[in-house]
Amino acid sequence: MTKDSKIFIAGHRGLVGSAIVRKLQAAGYTHLITRTRNELDLRNQAAVERFFAETQPTYVFLAAARVGGILANSTYPADFIRDNLQIQTNVIDAAYRFGVKKLLFLGSSCIYPKHAPQPMKEEYLLTGALEPTNEWYAVAKIAGLKLCQAYRRQYGFNAICLMPTNLYGPGDNFDLETSHVLPALIRKFHEAKTQGAKQVVVWGTGTPRREFLHVDDLADACLFLMQHYNDEDIINVGTGKDISIRELAELIAEITGFSGEIVFDTSKPDGTPRKLLDVSRLWAMGWRPKIGLREGIEETYHWYVTHYAEKAMHV
Incomplete structure (x- = not known):
């Protein structure tokens, strides 16, 4: 990924997406492509295909998702599973078909079983039942990472999957009804x-x-892995504390x-x-949080x- 590569950040107004934009700009990347929800509805397959055909990005950070706490998940289960499945399927498929070199998919630590041993290793995925309060979101995210792995196996598409722990930082949601x-x-x-x-x-x-990671550290890890990691295994991103x-x-x-x-x-x-992630896989590659x-x-x-x-x- 060079400084003038065409990079699409999906979800650039969210907590994570905005941090990725800040990180890329600070690192000197000059050709960032962003769209608001009004400009591009990622749930609309035809619109996503038109966007990729017109802009031809070379790299994609997929940070767009419908997110929320326990109340939102339990109130709108259909919205959570449908919207996330549509967003990630449309973007991952279009990225492959329009020649994107590499895609980074962001999951969540809630994909792990409710009673997973602590700290949670990447291989604990799908070894037990999910937390019922957010299983709609978790099932969609698991489908997303499996889609990335399937496209890699069948088509050789370079998609990598990160599983961040609980995030916080500038731009967070402070609404007492829906915040973390x-x-x-x-x-x-x-x-x-x-x-x-x-x-x-x-x-x-x-x-x-609980484990908490500053969103700017996650953005730093995203750039690090986009530059240095090219395998199908998922990677936990956290502080280890x-x-x-x-x-x-x-x-x-x-x-x-x-x-x-x-x-x-x-x-x-x-x-x-x-809920603590085992971060030994990422740390063995030389990355550490700074904040x-x-x-x-x-x-x-x-x-x-x-x-x-x-x-x-x-x-």
Whole structure:
């Protein structure tokens, strides 16, 4: 991939896609191709084929997907499985047929069995039942990575598959109805501090452990693997470290300046006790994350205050 290669970033406005665009621009890549959802509906096969015929990209980062938390997954199961199957099938097939040299597909750590041994190795895929709350999304993502592997085996198409852990960073979703735990806690603690609240209620017992990767580190790993990896085996991308939800809440309280009490609502669900990826395959290739958790949360909090909290005040 050269600095003037034609590179299509699908989903460039999302958390991951926007980070990939930032990374490529910073690294000096000059011919980036992007389309908004209004300009190109990736669920529309004919539209995707027209786009590839007209633009003829050489490399593709497939970061487009319908995503959401437990509530969204359980409320719209048909949308989650249908939209993701359509998006990835259309893009992967068109990329192969219009001569793309290499495609990078982004999965998710939720593809692994609910009760997989920890940390989760790549080979644990399809060895057990999925987490029921997001199986529609997980099944679509598994189909996507299997599609990449099938096109490689049958046609020799160079498609690689990354499985990132929980992500966070600038551009995250801070909507309490649909966001994931880290951005939700940033918002809760910030609002509690600004409103002078005495306590913040956190769902569950605080004992589950989760791994968090800054989205700019994921983008760095995407570029690294696009340049150095060409096999069909999936690759986990994470930090190799996890933290309890209690420790995370205490860290975010400290960063946001909230000095009140943290209360755990044990009537609410904990979810899976632990979700940690085994990252030894990627680390053996020489890649490491660069952004520590405290540093990353501080940066994300600053982004939230300047881009999100200020807007919310003026609505």
